[in-house]
Amino acid sequence: MPRLKAAIIGGGNIADKNHIPALKELSEQVEVVAICSRDIHKARALADKHSIALAFDNADEMYRSDSKPDLIINCTANNLHYPFTMRALENNCHVLCEKPPAISSREAREMAELAASKEKVLAYNFQLRQTPEYTLMNKCLASGQLGDIYHIKARFLRRRGIPGWGNFTNKTIQGGGALMDLGVHILDLALGLLDYRMPDKILANTYDFIGKAGGKGLMGSWDASKFEVEDACFAHLSFPNNASIELSTSFALNTKEQKNVNLEVFGTNAGAVLNPFSLYGELAGELTDTEFPYLEEIDIQLQNTKAFLNACNGQESNICTAEQGAILQEIIEKIYQSAEM
């Protein structure tokens, strides 16, 4: 199988620390040929640091170059996911786009449609799918240990975790707050356990009290006067088959833990908790609590990049697909709509 040519769009931290190292590790399958950033100096510095041949500040120029990539890693800001992904697909590139898929349902749907018509892989970088705990959860579901899952509590809560850097509080750029940045991860995991169906009923509330009031931050200080997004979101999703998800996510909330990321999954045969992975079931007529004390840590970005390359190569993959991304984005939009009513 010939090596695929990859290009990075967006020169931020996530390109530098996550995507490029993962691609480099997979050098038998993929070669990073170019990096493209609005700021050509940034692009060049990053290219030098990682020994990448080309740097661009204009993606179209890159597509026209001799080193036209086969696949794009889209690491731009949320509101640029759509234009850069569309352009890449138009240029017949596979795309691994950072999460969330887009900032509107319409965008994500169009992106999925173009990918389909172009017969290119469009995928989203929900790397938490690759944790050993989530892999084990899926195995337990597949083997019938859990029975049918009918309720999930999904949480991604921070006590005072409004980032003091980047654009996390800017609604135009981010498209939203805690839900768009954090909740989206855990919602993706929960949906994955329910065949990624579309809920038929959603009720949600969003808040911004702490974000607008300001105070002590645990991820740097934020500017309360520029806080435009929700700092907390609580939603109930009900599915056509009567399954349900309770989603709770926050940048800031007066709760004990600094960070609380978890799924509680309730099935007809057993329940499970994601972190640390535990099963609550029955055996020999008695109730059981089962722990898995020896799960091994893995590099989840590396695994997710592998999964994307597998998809590009037509192999089995658990990557978040363009279609899943479109469903997810539609749910997010409906959560915001419910909260605004």
Place this chain on the structure above:
Amino acid sequence: MPRLKAAIIGGGNIADKNHIPALKELSEQVEVVAICSRDIHKARALADKHSIALAFDNADEMYRSDSKPDLIINCTANNLHYPFTMRALENNCHVLCEKPPAISSREAREMAELAASKEKVLAYNFQLRQTPEYTLMNKCLASGQLGDIYHIKARFLRRRGIPGWGNFTNKTIQGGGALMDLGVHILDLALGLLDYRMPDKILANTYDFIGKAGGKGLMGSWDASKFEVEDACFAHLSFPNNASIELSTSFALNTKEQKNVNLEVFGTNAGAVLNPFSLYGELAGELTDTEFPYLEEIDIQLQNTKAFLNACNGQESNICTAEQGAILQEIIEKIYQSAEM
């Protein structure tokens, strides 16, 4: 102040163990004059045990007797709350009725209206209102420690707590399952922190998988073939002022704890957890976790009976009122309706 004359209707455990001892303890304010049960032998045995003068198997006979009571403790089955309470009010008695208020919203509303027109106290026995933790929660709310409460997670979960006795799985008698028996308690507490407003939007799901499948019980064994009610209920309530409640209740659920009864309360100034009572706020520019290690246990039934007598005597009282009971019953009905849609 002359002593009030009390009569008990219903000769079960809750009369014997909770209400009569509490009334006896308050003998300066109240005298138990009669006990009334469908089964006259049961009534008489209970009367003898507690040195109560009269035993009846017909309430109307009691109302016509010389010892006509001033107040009734209604300890009958859920579906008899309505007829016996209505009859007591018609006979100009105050009523302390066991929870839930009734088995339909219409019943609870009529009960409240009759009490109002008769100018009698109708109250419900939600004794968890009297725990030192809930009292402290209310004090912290009143003093501004919490700021405005905007979200509450309310839980009354049992892992395998379908009672193996009584009528807990019979829908006709009970009116419902976990929500009607357990969730109602914690929902009452949550509503009490939000001025007992009516939510304008409700989305809920109910389940009966474990109840119908049977298995190991931790409160005796139940007959899975006669399981007619929900074993779990999850609901999201959204209020006109954008506050929200997430309610989770179960008789049976594949979760770790045998029993998990709690409120997590999120306010603009601080958050609080009910059990054990804890505050999560800020002080001197730093985040604080505050515990209250010396709360004293109290006899909550005694306190609730006192609160009822205070209401009868026209004094301040934190008892659950007829109006609150009507609101609560309406919410329960809407939760069931949402789940059935």
Place this chain on the structure above:
Amino acid sequence: MPRLKAAIIGGGNIADKNHIPALKELSEQVEVVAICSRDIHKARALADKHSIALAFDNADEMYRSDSKPDLIINCTANNLHYPFTMRALENNCHVLCEKPPAISSREAREMAELAASKEKVLAYNFQLRQTPEYTLMNKCLASGQLGDIYHIKARFLRRRGIPGWGNFTNKTIQGGGALMDLGVHILDLALGLLDYRMPDKILANTYDFIGKAGGKGLMGSWDASKFEVEDACFAHLSFPNNASIELSTSFALNTKEQKNVNLEVFGTNAGAVLNPFSLYGELAGELTDTEFPYLEEIDIQLQNTKAFLNACNGQESNICTAEQGAILQEIIEKIYQSAEM
């Protein structure tokens, strides 16, 4: 089924506190008609206390009386198990004999042979067989959870638990020390998991250093000058199918825990620990630790007496049989022989 008539031989604590209450609880199946003790005053006092009709100080007299019993509970000292059990069998009584079966292999073998020829039930009171943990261990073995068991570590250790009363340090009466009194229990459990086979090789060591030196006791003080038995015994048993048991038992040993009673069971599919019951296996390709947090306590003497009555009535029973007792006693004897070589 007519009620069986039971008589107690031996008027000590274990009759008073364990056997008579259990029999009384099972009064639908059995009636205690007499109690027999060397000391007629003791016999009479016990009979009065428990409302038993007859008291004897001579067993033969009892067998000749009108109230001849159907079954005997033999609660005499270890060295009297043999004569009183033989006499009871000769008188066509079933016998539930206290542990250990006897003080020599020959005795236990003769007792089993006589019971067989008389077609009477002879059983031994190893009540630890009835703990919920051992029941669960057997279920897990039967269901294949454990696979084949190939090694067991069996422990009944006390740090300073030489009883300061009774005859526990008298070799003539007891037949031995820690092994005869404590180890016998846990060895019975271990053998029960290995089809109660006879080991073909045994190597053991016994000690009496602390017993003879004296010192601080945690179960009263003992007289070091009269200490005639082993205070500790360590044995390795190897079975024809290559399974093995490591047995450790002590009255006194310089170890941390005051009391340590446990089985560690190693099977081809999983391992298990008896107290608290835990499984160590594999699930979904990962190693698991499973706890059973809700085992209910039960009255193990009551269960064992039931099991004996079941056997007497020809029903299925997990009581320690006469044949098992004979095997057990032979193993004990071989352990002592190995230690003396």
Place this chain on the structure above:
Amino acid sequence: MPRLKAAIIGGGNIADKNHIPALKELSEQVEVVAICSRDIHKARALADKHSIALAFDNADEMYRSDSKPDLIINCTANNLHYPFTMRALENNCHVLCEKPPAISSREAREMAELAASKEKVLAYNFQLRQTPEYTLMNKCLASGQLGDIYHIKARFLRRRGIPGWGNFTNKTIQGGGALMDLGVHILDLALGLLDYRMPDKILANTYDFIGKAGGKGLMGSWDASKFEVEDACFAHLSFPNNASIELSTSFALNTKEQKNVNLEVFGTNAGAVLNPFSLYGELAGELTDTEFPYLEEIDIQLQNTKAFLNACNGQESNICTAEQGAILQEIIEKIYQSAEM
């Protein structure tokens, strides 16, 4: 004292990471002059890495060279311990040989005899002898704190620790499995506390169920189809003075801990546990538990190499001697013989 000249035979990990760094640290007493490995490239690479002058792929050539060593560190595979050690002794070198001494009792005995006749030091690298805990155990024994030791439980257990590299499952090369690789360490420590006497009775069982079945590994994956050695061994050793050792060792066993390496030592005055070091005794008429919270970690290989050099220089040393190695190897052989009977 002139510096000794050392040569390493065997170019594996243990030479690279343990022995050479220890020798380098002791450069005032010893100089590493050569490294010898079957693979000359490996030898040279290692020599370069550690600035060692000479590299050989033939030991005899080394002995003939100008830089003939005074001492040899034998880091070859188990089945090469014998030939390379014999050849070194014949060339009048002291030898520090990796553990186990050899793969048969006969080999270890011959090695000891040649060393004696050549008046050279032959020692084995049981570096656990140098842990602060074992040093302290010996001090407590010497000072009488423990009294006489009469029973030792010695454990070196892994739950799933069959190494996924090297030759650990190859019987021809290794001579055995868990006992030869792991148990030998803890047995050496136990024997050291009992004057390194020879037991007069041994009973043992060995198993290979998990090793042959395969499954999840915690030290890489192993090839179940090539598993030729025991995965677990349980042995009871009885000594002429009635002391006893219970030895348990495993590569794979269904037990809770991933790794459990310990000695429980029972003496007439007190008991002790090795890890963490604790004493269980009596003081002022009361039972005591004593901890030693401030033991300092040390470099145990460095200490063991020092001990070897002390022996070479005729100074006092606690290194495992050739004679001890021969006893140890004979015990191992008898354990295997007992298990095979």
Place this chain on the structure above:
Amino acid sequence: MPRLKAAIIGGGNIADKNHIPALKELSEQVEVVAICSRDIHKARALADKHSIALAFDNADEMYRSDSKPDLIINCTANNLHYPFTMRALENNCHVLCEKPPAISSREAREMAELAASKEKVLAYNFQLRQTPEYTLMNKCLASGQLGDIYHIKARFLRRRGIPGWGNFTNKTIQGGGALMDLGVHILDLALGLLDYRMPDKILANTYDFIGKAGGKGLMGSWDASKFEVEDACFAHLSFPNNASIELSTSFALNTKEQKNVNLEVFGTNAGAVLNPFSLYGELAGELTDTEFPYLEEIDIQLQNTKAFLNACNGQESNICTAEQGAILQEIIEKIYQSAEM
């Protein structure tokens, strides 16, 4: 030895619950012949309850009666210890007086002098001397384990333990606050470890902020307006041999623990903590922490009453003597004087 005749003076709780039951338990040595209280009804009720023959409301009458006691238990209020003890001694009775000895140094000194001249036993009821922990501390001191003690930290602290009953806040009756009621106990223990010497230098501070401010009580509510004594006292005592004691005692202090009663003892060989008893020393060249996990609880009042009777019978006794009581009272007085300067 003939039985001693005892009389109780003072009809409060401590007579009823502590002293009379202890004397009754020791009925082979002592007979309670009379009880004397200001309130004759109280005296008679107590006498009836405990089957004591005589009740008086006038001690002199009792001394003149036929049943003249041999010994007196003085359970009166602090300010009555002196007159009733003096009168008892004048009547040739031994006296066991409740703590503190008196409310002034002069009183305690006179009491000791009269006891000496009358050759009667005067003792004080410091029953904490009889705890197994303090007994063990003394044994460790006597055996040299501790070496010479040079510093003691003595604490009897309560967070909010101002009793809501009795006269604990009345200076005239009690003579002082936390020091007089609580600190006196632990100071007695500390002095007992230093040969009950008299310190030559004392520096102290006392406070009453919380007592006078009022607030939440954990031993009932107190009347802040009548709080006349110290709520906390901190003192440093320096002895002629350079030993020192740091004494801290409080009825109310803003500290974590509800109650903290302890001694930290620093000796030249080892340190010790009283509760739970622990030793911090050296063994085999390493630092040790030693616990005593099996100390048995005992009835300390019974032991102290025994100790008093032993003293009356001229036997060895560890009771607090009249001379020790005089020293203790003098120290207390000097502490108060230092705090007032």
Place this chain on the structure above:
Amino acid sequence: MPRLKAAIIGGGNIADKNHIPALKELSEQVEVVAICSRDIHKARALADKHSIALAFDNADEMYRSDSKPDLIINCTANNLHYPFTMRALENNCHVLCEKPPAISSREAREMAELAASKEKVLAYNFQLRQTPEYTLMNKCLASGQLGDIYHIKARFLRRRGIPGWGNFTNKTIQGGGALMDLGVHILDLALGLLDYRMPDKILANTYDFIGKAGGKGLMGSWDASKFEVEDACFAHLSFPNNASIELSTSFALNTKEQKNVNLEVFGTNAGAVLNPFSLYGELAGELTDTEFPYLEEIDIQLQNTKAFLNACNGQESNICTAEQGAILQEIIEKIYQSAEM
């Protein structure tokens, strides 16, 4: 503001690891121009390591040079604090002097007077003032959370922490032992909470038993034969306003913890503990325990150096002033005097 020129006097560890890195970090405000040490080689090596231009072995030469410094960091031995600080002030330099201020009260007083007359900043490097815990303690005091502080327990205890290097046991150089080296830190913090008043009464004891006896060290080994200072000091300080401090400090003491550095602060409204910072108060009529789980670690030397530069620049600063240093030294002297009486 022009950059200040700094010079270091004393070439030891504290210059190399603490002061120079802090100054380098603050290079916008300060430039290190020279380093001066008795040993010119040491001075030069340090200068080279940190890229400092000049090295001297004579301070006067430095003052005469072109690069005359504006400020001096005095890192000399305790007994040289006085001469080098006086000389620096005479040369019109600001001085940050290591702790303790000096070895006598007279020295520290003269230093303060000269600094005042020269209008130069003289400050002492008590860097524990900058911990987030102490900053928070001061905020809680300032905001009234604590009310008035009336008692402080101040501890800096080591179990076996006599340093095995430097001059810590040499009285001439150090001026004292644990108090001079360790206690001085925690005393400075305590005084800071009490407006740095002078106590009017002091009682203290000092000891040297362990130091002179020798034994196991946890900070290297010390030479018991050269131990000239106190290994432990206990003092009680009483202030004119009746506040009090209990100070305990040790190099060596038979206590559990290896190191115990803390303040317990008792105020009229609440108490506080420094490490980890906790508040014990009242809220809503209940007692509270408040933790601050998210305090961030900071570089305390950097903060203290900043505070010193602020003082030099006439800005607000919480540095230990010359006047405070003089008070502190006077207290230390009085503690030693009290102990010697």
